[in-house]
Amino acid sequence: MRYALPLGLFVLVVILLAVGLELDPRRVPSPLIGKPLPAFEMETLAEPANMLSRADLDGRPYLLNVWASWCVACRQEHPLLVELARRGTITLIGLNYKDTRADALAWLADRGDPYRLSLFDADGRLGLDLGVYGVPETFFIDAEGIIRHKHIGPLDAGAFERDIAPLIERYGDGS
Amino acid sequence: MIAELGHFALVLALAVAVLQTVVPLLGAARGDLVWMALARPAARVQCLLVALAFGALVWAFVANDFSVAYVAQNSNSALPVFYRVSAVWGAHEGSLLLWVLLLGLWTSAVSYRSAGLPPAFVARVIAVMGLVSIGFLLFTLLPSNPFLREIPPPANGADLNPLLQDPGLIIHPPMLYTGYVGFSVAFAFAVAGLLGGHLDSAWARWARPWTLLAWAFLTVGIALGSWWAYYELGWGGWWFWDPVENASFMPWLIGTALIHSLAASEKRDVFKSWTVLLAIAAFGLSLLGTFLVRSGVLTSVHAFATDPARGVFILAFLGVIVGGALALYAWRGPGTLRGADYALTSRETFLLANSVLLSVATATVLLGTLYPLALDALGLGKISVGPPYFNAVFVPLMAPLLVLVGLGQEAHWKRDRLARLARPLRYPLIGTLVFVTGAVMMLDPGHRLEAWLGLALATWVVAATAGAIVQRCRARRQPWFALFTLPPAFLGQCLAHVGFAVTVVGVTLVSLYGIDKHVRMAVGDVTELAGVQFEFVGAHELEGPNYTGTAARFAVRRDGALLTELQAEKRIYTVRGMPMTEAGIAPGLTRDLYVALGESLEDGSWSVRLSAKPFVRWLWLGALLMAAGALLASRDPRFRRARARRPATLPGDDGARRAQG
Numbered sequence: 001m002r003y004a005l006p007l008g009l010f011v012l013v014v015i016l017l018a019v020g021l022e023l024d025p026r027r028v029p030s031p032l033i034g035k036p037l038p039a040f041e042m043e044t045l046a047e048p049a050n051m052l053s054r055a056d057l058d059g060r061p062y063l064l065n066v067w068a069s070w071c072v073a074c075r076q077e078h079p080l081l082v083e084l085a086r087r088g089t090i091t092l093i094g095l096n097y098k099d100t101r102a103d104a105l106a107w108l109a110d111r112g113d114p115y116r117l118s119l120f121d122a123d124g125r126l127g128l129d130l131g132v133y134g135v136p137e138t139f140f141i142d143a144e145g146i147i148r149h150k151h152i153g154p155l156d157a158g159a160f161e162r163d164i165a166p167l168i169e170r171y172g173d174g175s
Numbered sequence: 176m177i178a179e180l181g182h183f184a185l186v187l188a189l190a191v192a193v194l195q196t197v198v199p200l201l202g203a204a205r206g207d208l209v210w211m212a213l214a215r216p217a218a219r220v221q222c223l224l225v226a227l228a229f230g231a232l233v234w235a236f237v238a239n240d241f242s243v244a245y246v247a248q249n250s251n252s253a254l255p256v257f258y259r260v261s262a263v264w265g266a267h268e269g270s271l272l273l274w275v276l277l278l279g280l281w282t283s284a285v286s287y288r289s290a291g292l293p294p295a296f297v298a299r300v301i302a303v304m305g306l307v308s309i310g311f312l313l314f315t316l317l318p319s320n321p322f323l324r325e326i327p328p329p330a331n332g333a334d335l336n337p338l339l340q341d342p343g344l345i346i347h348p349p350m351l352y353t354g355y356v357g358f359s360v361a362f363a364f365a366v367a368g369l370l371g372g373h374l375d376s377a378w379a380r381w382a383r384p385w386t387l388l389a390w391a392f393l394t395v396g397i398a399l400g401s402w403w404a405y406y407e408l409g410w411g412g413w414w415f416w417d418p419v420e421n422a423s424f425m426p427w428l429i430g431t432a433l434i435h436s437l438a439a440s441e442k443r444d445v446f447k448s449w450t451v452l453l454a455i456a457a458f459g460l461s462l463l464g465t466f467l468v469r470s471g472v473l474t475s476v477h478a479f480a481t482d483p484a485r486g487v488f489i490l491a492f493l494g495v496i497v498g499g500a501l502a503l504y505a506w507r508g509p510g511t512l513r514g515a516d517y518a519l520t521s522r523e524t525f526l527l528a529n530s531v532l533l534s535v536a537t538a539t540v541l542l543g544t545l546y547p548l549a550l551d552a553l554g555l556g557k558i559s560v561g562p563p564y565f566n567a568v569f570v571p572l573m574a575p576l577l578v579l580v581g582l583g584q585e586a587h588w589k590r591d592r593l594a595r596l597a598r599p600l601r602y603p604l605i606g607t608l609v610f611v612t613g614a615v616m617m618l619d620p621g622h623r624l625e626a627w628l629g630l631a632l633a634t635w636v637v638a639a640t641a642g643a644i645v646q647r648c649r650a651r652r653q654p655w656f657a658l659f660t661l662p663p664a665f666l667g668q669c670l671a672h673v674g675f676a677v678t679v680v681g682v683t684l685v686s687l688y689g690i691d692k693h694v695r696m697a698v699g700d701v702t703e704l705a706g707v708q709f710e711f712v713g714a715h716e717l718e719g720p721n722y723t724g725t726a727a728r729f730a731v732r733r734d735g736a737l738l739t740e741l742q743a744e745k746r747i748y749t750v751r752g753m754p755m756t757e758a759g760i761a762p763g764l765t766r767d768l769y770v771a772l773g774e775s776l777e778d779g780s781w782s783v784r785l786s787a788k789p790f791v792r793w794l795w796l797g798a799l800l801m802a803a804g805a806l807l808a809s810r811d812p813r814f815r816r817a818r819a820r821r822p823a824t825l826p827g828d829d830g831a832r833r834a835q836g
Binding site: 003004006007010011013014016017018070071 | 333448452455456459466490493494497498501502504505506508509545750751
């Protein structure tokens with residue numbers, strides 16, 4: 001019997017690990033959830049002269065998508081964003097992160113521009129305030145400018161349906 | 176084209192690995208020598224094919240082929256060429272390929288260095304290693320293929336993670352993996368022994384050099400990782416009890432228990448059941464480490480590529496390999512693993528205590544690593560277990576271990592008496608007490624108990640080791656000449672034990688007497704720390720191949736005399752926009768001086784971290800001595816002589832399940 005004991009213990013550990021796989025340690029609730037979007041004063045990607053602040057975006061819910069032309073994973077989620085914009089599912093605001101204007105505009109010209117506008121965060125200041133630690137990241141922000149959800153990594157249809165669609169249901173789609 | 180060739184070679188390697196597993200296993204079961212003989216050539220061909228695939232990936236990196244997605248994600252044309260080569264194992268897919276390559280190399284090595292072993296045994300060992308290889312090849316080809324193309328290719332790559340752009344990181348992963356994968360040999364020996372129903376002292380003798388070698392690599396790998404963290408992460412720590420560090424530490428602890436248990440199994444035919452279990456556990460923990468790092472189950476600074484789909488795969492694989500081995504153990508163990516008798520006071524007992532202590536230590540580390548996961552799985556919330564837990568439970572387990580090292584070296588096999596044991600040990604004991612009390616009073620008038628204890632235990636190990644050498648030599652007719660004829664296995668043992676003591680000295684002193692100071696410094700400012708003055712001489716801009724940044728120079732003086740100049744850097748890696756710290760370190764045998772640059776402040780001054788780290792080098796020096804000892808011991812000619820003496824053919828040793836004495 002004692003020879004079977006290690007097997008029993010091992011089975012327990014494997015069960016624990018299997019359950020652990022179902023959990024997502026990255027789904028650490030962001031401290032910003034339920035807080036307003038940090039204040040900023042930032043030019044848009046398309047027009048350097050156009051300075052926007054937080055208040056300019058308030059009034060309707062939107063997705064704030066952090067992206068960059070150097071980000072390989074952004075290419076992966078981009079078709080989904082274009083599709084969302086085409087269907088008018090929700091307003092998308094881009095946050096172009098640590099990028100150059102020429103590269104970013106060329107990138108959008110190549111792949112389609114799903115964003116109503118993109119903020120141009122060349123030095124990553126707003127990204128820092130938002131606690132961005134990898135691009136892409138996507139935030140759902142409601143009409144009052146409160147952050148309701150944060151998605152880390154490329155957005156896919158599954159995550160969109162699971163996490164974001166219910167929020168659109170609840171807070172409206174911005175139209 | 177080259178990438179596709181690599182991909183194709185990998186698919187072929189998988190096919191050969193299937194042959195390498197199935198045919199020799201069937202051959203061994205049926206007693207068919209021809210089928211068994213397929214094992215060796217299959218292993219070598221498989222290794223060659225994986226090497227081709229690996230070469231293709233290296234080529235893709237060196238040639239900046241950014242149409243290969245993995246290259247695009249982890250390299251950049253501005254990256255210096257040696258980092259482009261090491262970027263091959265800079266992320267998940269490539270490190271897996273390295274894993275498979277190393278497994279192939281170990282298997283080939285077994286195929287070349289197993290001439291005197293029974294064919295059925297060799298066939299089973301190579302087949303088991305082939306099975307492991309199948310799992311990892313599938314894992315590489317399916318959820319983590321490094322050869323996938325990205326069309327159209329990006330103009331340039333996303334660069335290698337700047338944390339990994341460091342000479343230490345070129346060699347740390349290969350060393351660590353060589354150690355991890357090396358434990359697959361001991362594992363395969365254990366499984367082959369269980370399958371054949373034949374585990375005797377010869378089995379332990381064959382397994383010993385392989386295990387020692389794997390352990391030596393793992394030791395160097397862990398030491399390199401610790402050294403890298405010390406100078407690269409910028410806050411002067413050398414061990415963080417991070418889940419990924421624990422993942423490499425657990426196989427090391429169990430591997431340490433294994434090499435001691437194997438020694439007893441070989442010399443005295445005891446603890447076979449323990450030894451087999453430890454061999455399975457050492458490799459199982461290596462796989463578990465891979466799982467923890469790669470699956471995203473635990474968060475860690477190291478887990479740079481995590482993906483639940485991969486986690487499912489590794490977990491299933493872990494279940495098959497380790498679960499299968501443990502089931503085999505439960506089934507075949509009762510008839511196979513009875514051993515010889517020994518008295519309570521004997522070297523066997525001390526070695527058993529050593530195994531138990533190390534296993535308990537491993538269990539505490541495993542518990543601390545998995546506990547947050549367990550709580551989360553039970554819905555009790557997210558917590559993290561930090562260094563306080565590990566230090567509180569781990570250190571008290573190491574103290575008795577050090578006492579045992581001294582006792583175990585002196586004790587006789589099979590039967591000893593405490594009264595006899597006390598005689599040769601009294602000089603080391605008296606020497607230790609006198610030396611350490613003097614040293615602590617001189618170093619530290621406030622003599623802290625922990626410092627006294629740590630130094631005393633380390634000195635005890637060294638003194639007892641010296642005593643053991645003297646004992647050995649005095650037993651010969653010409654003691655001085657005998658010193659040069661001691662067997663390598665014994666000398667290696669002594670070297671490794673001294674290395675352990677050296678590491679303990681380092682850990683004790685740097686933990687108790689290391690000092691840090693965070694200050695704000697402008698050019699011209701002087702700060703005093705540990706009896707020396709650090710002057711901020713000036714700062715200038717840096718322009719590297721793929722980074723820019725600031726370098727700050729510090730002059731270190733003692734009473735006005737210049738000791739050394741240090742340069743601390745803050746680099747921004749342009750492609751990823753990631754800031755990195757390069758600490759300025761003046762290394763010394765008894766003390767490191769350490770300067771790291773923090774943030775630049777508005778008025779042109781900098782936040783600076785100054786540290787004095789007494790005896791920190793001894794940590795890694797001790798690890799190198801341990802590895803050198805294991806290497807020396809693995810070269811002992813006895814392991815090879817004994818192998819050649821065995822009868823060359825023992826076909827169908829299934830039936831040879833004789834009762835072991």
